[in-house]
Amino acid sequence: MLQFFEKGLQYSGEKISTDSYLMRKIVEAAIPSADKGTIAAEKMLGLVNPNQIEIVSGSESAYRLIVHKIKEAKKQILIQAFVWEPGTQVVKDIRNALCDIKHEVEVFLLVDQLDRLAQVFYHGEILPKKPKHDPACLGLDNLPQNIKLHIGTHVHNSIASNHNKAIWIDGDVILTGANFQQENYGPNGFHDAAMFIPSGAAEAVFYDFKAMWDKRTNKSDAPEISPIYTGLESTESYRNTNSCSVLYVTNTIRQKWALLPFYRAPLPEDPLNNAYMAAIKYAKHTIQIAVPNLNSPEIIHALADFINNRNGHVYLLMGKGFNDFRERFYGGTNQSAIDYFSSLLDEDRQNNLQVRWFHRVNNNENSMKKEVIHMKFMSIDGQVVIYGSSNLDLLSLHNSHETNIVIDNADFAQRAIEQLYLPIFETSIPVLILPKRTCFVCS
Template sequence: MRTLQLPIVTAMLLLAARYVIALPVSIPQTPYPQASPSNYESVFPRALSPKARHVFDAVMQTAKKYPERLTSPIQYLPTAGRVLGFSFQHSPNDTLCEEFITNYAVKAQEEVVLETFLYDRKSLCARQMADAVRTLDAKAKASGTRIRVYILVDTAGLLAFIGSSRPGTSGVVNALFKYYKLAPEALGLPRVRDVPNLDLRVKTFHRWPLGALHSKTLAVDGRLASIGSKNIDTETGLDMLIGLEGPIAQSVRADFFQSWNEPAPVLRTPAPHTTSDMVPMVVAANPYYGPFLGPPEDTPQNVAWKAAMDAATHKAFIMTPNFSTDSGREMILRTLRRGVKVDLVELYGLDLPQFVFPPGQSDGSNMLAMLRLFNAIGNDTTLRSRLRVCWYMSKRFPVGAKPSSDDWTHVKYMSIDDEFAIVGSGNQDAQSWYHSQEFNILIDDAAITRQINQALDGVHRSFDPCHHV
C-alpha cells in the first residue's frame, strides 16, 4: 500500500495550523430539479426488505436533518440498478480496469465522468484509460458529435505519484488549493489538441489537510456505472469493482458533478427508468471534512454502517484494509451484545498514520484497535465466542503461510445475514469515517449478496486458519 510521501506530509504540516480548528462542512450545491418527498421511493422496483428499510430510514433521516452533509441531492439516495458483474482480483495482474472502467467508457455516446483517489500515469490502468480516450475521439469524429470526458483526482493522490505525474513546480503549488485544472498529459492522457472531438478535462480536488476525495466511481451517459475499491494504479492488493446499469448511474453522476463544482450538463438521451429486473439500492456516501477537529459523526455513510449492523440478527461480515475507529468499536460491541456473530477481516501490518487523528476518532493501528476491542469485551467468553477477527490471507500463498504486509486487501465490504451488502470506497478508519469523501451503495438483494460472498470466499483463506490478535 502506497504510504504518504514527503510532498504530501510537508503540505499537510504547513496547512494544518490553518485548519486544525473545527470548521463547518460546506459542500457546493449543483442545481438539480428537486423531487417531492413523497416520490423518493418511486425509483425502487419493489419494497425494500425490512432490514434494508431500517438502513434506508436512517440514511434519509440523516439526509433531511443535515442536508449540508450530502454529496448529491437527496433524491439520488434511493435508487435502483441492474448488477452487470463484479470481480475480486489481485493487482498488478488484474483486469478490473479493463473490464469495469475502460470497456464501459468506450461505450459512451455523450459523457464519461471518473473520480479516483490515486492516478498513476505509469500504471497499466492509466495506459488503458489513455487508449480509451483515443478510441472515444475516433468514435466522436465518425459520428460527428463531441463527447465529454471529465476526470477528478484527489490532490494528495496526485502528489503521491509526483515523480510520475510531473505536473510541474507551479502545478504542485496550485494543486494545493481546493480545485485545480490539470493538463491531461500530466496523467498520461492525450493532449487536448490531439483529441479535438472530445471535451477532455482534468481537475484535482482536496480540502486540506484531511479532506480527501477517496471515491472511486465511473458513470457513462448516466446509464452505466462502476464503483468499488480500485484506483487508477497498480497497487498489489485485492480490489473489487462492480458494474451497474440503470438509475444508479444517475446517482453516481450527480455525486460526481457536485464534487466537480459545476452544473451537470443536460444529457441528450433520457434518464434510465427502473425495470422489474433491477434491485433496490441506497447511496450511502460521506462528505469531505478538512480540519482535524470537530468532524460530523452522523453522515449517510456512517449511519448506514451502524444501522446495518444494528439490523443484523444472525451474522455480519466486514472486510476492510483497516478497522480503527472508536465508533466502529462501539458498533461491533453493540452487535455482539445482541447475540449476533461478527466476522472481521482486515490487513496485517498496516502502516498508515492512524495516530495523527485525535482521541475520539481513531484507536490507532489495526493491532492496537483490536487490543482495545478485546479489552472492552474483557472476560466475557460468550461475546468472545461470537467474534472472529482475522488478518487477511489470500489464496495466492500456501496453507500455513503467516500474515504479511505484502499480502493485503483493499476491499471495503459489509454483508448482513447474507441478505444485503454495502460496497464502495469507505474504509473502517478515521480518515473514511470522518474526513474523506466516499461513495458506497447498499444492494438489497439476497441472491446477489450470496454471489458476492461466494466470490470473495474464493480468493481468500483468512478463516482457515484464522491468524488473529
C-alpha cells in the same frame, strides 16, 4: 421500492414487496441527513435489476472492466480518482481506449492531489513535490479532437481528501475501491474489486460528481465548465422485472481533525455514517466485513453490541500493518482496533468474532511482505451489501469524501459473498482473539 423522499422526508407511494426490513431501517437513517452529503434526498434511491450487476474480483480485473466500459462510451464519462499515477498500465489503457473512440465524447476527470504537507501525512514523503494537473502530467496528452477532456483537481494540504473512485459512463456506473496506481499490479498487488451497475444509480452518482466538480480547487481555470445530466431511461422500467432497491450514500469533506489531545469528535451525522450504523444496529445474525482500515469507536462499539446483546457473528478481514504509519497517530492501527474490539466482548461471546489478516494462498505465510486487502465490503444477514470507497476509520468517516452503494437483494448478496468475500477470507490467516480487557487501546 421505498419511493423517493418528498419534502418532510416521509415515505410516499408504493413499495416493492421484496424490500427488506433491514433496508427500510437503513433508508430511514440515511435519508434525513441528505443535506450532510452531496446528493439531494430524492436522488439517493434507485432501482436496479440485480442480475445485471457485474462483479469482478482483483484489481487488474477491475481495471479491465473499467477500460472495457470506456471503450463503449457514447457521450459522457465522469471519473473521480483518489490516486492517478500517469505511468501505470491502466492509465495508458484508458488513454488508448479514448483514442480508439471515433465519435465525440466528453470526459470529466476529477483527481484528488496531495499538496506537500498532505504528502507527508499520507505517504511519509521526505521531499514532497508540488502537484501538477495538465493532461501531459496525467498521462492523457495528445488525445484526438473528438475527445473533449476536462480536468478538475482537489489539491489539499489537510488530511481531508476526495477518496471516491466512482466512474459514470452514459448513465451506467462502476464502483471500485481501486486507485489508479502501480501497487495494484502483480501477484502481491493490493487486492480490490469492482461492480458495474447499469442505470439504477445514475442520477445519484452523477450529482455526487457534479457537487465535487463544482468545488474543485482549479475552478478558476474554466469556471463555466460543468457536466450536464441529459436524462436516462426511467427506473420505472424496472418495476415489472426482477428489481431491487439501491441507496447511494455519501459524506462530505471535513477539514476539522476528529482526534486531538484530550478530545475525540463523535461520529458525524451524514448519509454514509448513518447507513453503516443502522445496518449494524438492525442486523440479526451475521455481518461480514472486508476493509483496509478500522478504528472508528462507534463502529467497534456497535459491532460489539451486536455480538454481546444479539448473539451476532462478525467476520472481519483486514490487512496486517496497512497504513500503520498514519493510523497509529489518527485513531489506531488495525491491531489496536482488534485488541480493543475483543476487550469489549463478553467471555461467552469471544468466539462470535472471527478476524483474519488478508493472505493469498499462493504466498508464503511467513513472508514479511505485508499483503493489502483494499476492497471495502460489508454484507449484513446475507441480504444487504454495502460497497464502495469508504474505510471504517476516522479518516474516511470524519474527514474524506466517500461514497457507498447499499444493495438490497438476498440473491445478489449471496453472489457477492461467494465471488468477493469467501475466496479470500478462507485463505487468510486467523487472528487470536484475546481475553476481555478494560483499557481503551484504540485511542
